[in-house]
Amino acid sequence: MSNHEGGCLCGALRYATTGEPARIVYCHCRFCQRATGGAYLVELMYAKTNFRVTQGRPATYSLISAGSGKRVTINFCVTCGTKLFLDLERMPDDIGLYAGTLDDPNWWARDAARSKHIFFDMAQRGVVIPPHVSVFHEHVVSRTGEPQTCLMFDAPHCVD
């Protein structure tokens, strides 16, 4: 088993993960753009049993997702403002880790098989989507549970 650690900018909050992330989600939605202050969120999905906060106690901010109508809770450091992970009502057994908070953000393989890009329709200009990875206009399944169309590019695709 591979164990990895991460934490916030000021060091007050630390966490540990066990094993591989189950899925890797690149989310281009406006919520994630605003919450990260960047172009998109790189989110590693872990079973809650494979993730634990080892130091400090995160503050939380919850809101209702406009897309799913379900609660999304951001766990962050009240001192330095770093966001560490999301707790999602839609996926009660998992957490979504903000991948940039890992001590080594490059340990995990960027394999296309377990990666997906979602909310492609909102992706910022200049973002490059890699080839052979699943891309969805919005969510992978609709609010009523129907699978949505999956796009895939044969070459790197630059949003314009």
Ligand SMILES: [Zn+2]
């Ligand atoms: Zn902090």
Ligand SMILES: [Zn+2]
């Ligand atoms: Zn998002």
